[in-house]
Amino acid sequence: DAKTTQPNSMESNEEEPVHLPCNHSTISGTDYIHWYRQLPSQGPEYVIHGLTSNVNNRMASLAIAEDRKSSTLILHRATLRDAAVYYCILDNAGNMLTFGGGTRLMVKP
Amino acid sequence: NAGVTQTPKFRILKIGQSMTLQCTQDMNHNYMYWYRQDPGMGLKLIYYSVGAGITDKGEVPNGYNVSRSTTEDFPLRLELAAPSQTSVYFCASSSGDTSTDTQYFGPGTRLTVL
Numbered sequence: 001d002a003k004t005t006q007p008n009s010m011e012s013n014e015e016e017p018v019h020l021p022c023n024h025s026t027i028s029g030t031d032y033i034h035w036y037r038q039l040p041s042q043g044p045e046y047v048i049h050g051l052t053s054n055v056n057n058r059m060a061s062l063a064i065a066e067d068r069k070s071s072t073l074i075l076h077r078a079t080l081r082d083a084a085v086y087y088c089i090l091d092n093a094g095n096m097l098t099f100g101g102g103t104r105l106m107v108k109p
Numbered sequence: 110n111a112g113v114t115q116t117p118k119f120r121i122l123k124i125g126q127s128m129t130l131q132c133t134q135d136m137n138h139n140y141m142y143w144y145r146q147d148p149g150m151g152l153k154l155i156y157y158s159v160g161a162g163i164t165d166k167g168e169v170p171n172g173y174n175v176s177r178s179t180t181e182d183f184p185l186r187l188e189l190a191a192p193s194q195t196s197v198y199f200c201a202s203s204s205g206d207t208s209t210d211t212q213y214f215g216p217g218t219r220l221t222v223l
Contacts, residue, residue: 039190039219040218042216043113043199043201043214043215043216043217044152044199044201044212045214046211046212049211052223069159076133087147087151090192095203095205095210096152096157097152097154097212098168099144099151099152099153101150102151102153
């Protein structure tokens with residue numbers, strides 16, 4: 001399986017944008033880029049996914065590099081409720097997700 | 110819709126005891142999964158099922174068994190509990206649409222084996 005590399009942790013101030021990076025240099029042409037997050041003491045929840053083009057939804061935006069070897073999850077205005085572990089995952093279907101360590105996002109008031 | 114529900118929320122077992130973790134989904138999803146999450150780590154896939162009567166091993170299946178007799182239910186069985194099985198267990202489900210599938214997770218069962 002293609003692997004992803006994420007920073008262990010990041011900090012952000014409340015109400016400011018957050019850019020969470022993910023490197024995936026061995027991504028294959030059929031791999032989708034999925035982002036999930038896990039709030040404290042909860043199961044993971046889907047955030048967003050994309051293949052080649054940038055994607056937006058009500059939770060976040062996903063910016064995908066032209067060569068697809070990296071991507072960035074963008075939270076436009078971080079809130080305290082966005083403090084979570086964010087996982088960047090590659091999969092060609094979304095069915096077999098392999099979770100790495102993720103990035104722990106801390107949001108300061 | 111309740112989504113994915115898991116019972117119990119917490120359980121303490123003695124070494125060698127057995128138990129079944131229950132998982133039910135009401136979204137009529139074909140695919141169901143069991144993961145475990147050790148402290149500070151990501152989730153690891155234990156078993157999955159692509160439909161009633163079909164199950165397959167994931168990354169860490171040893172010490173566990175599953176069955177899938179209905180679309181809704183996917184119980185996970187621990188036969189001889191060991192301290193190494195102390196973990197948080199998450200059940201998930203997805204529709205199985207291969208192009209844009211999304212997994213929905215339950216709230217988890219925290220298991221301690223002493």
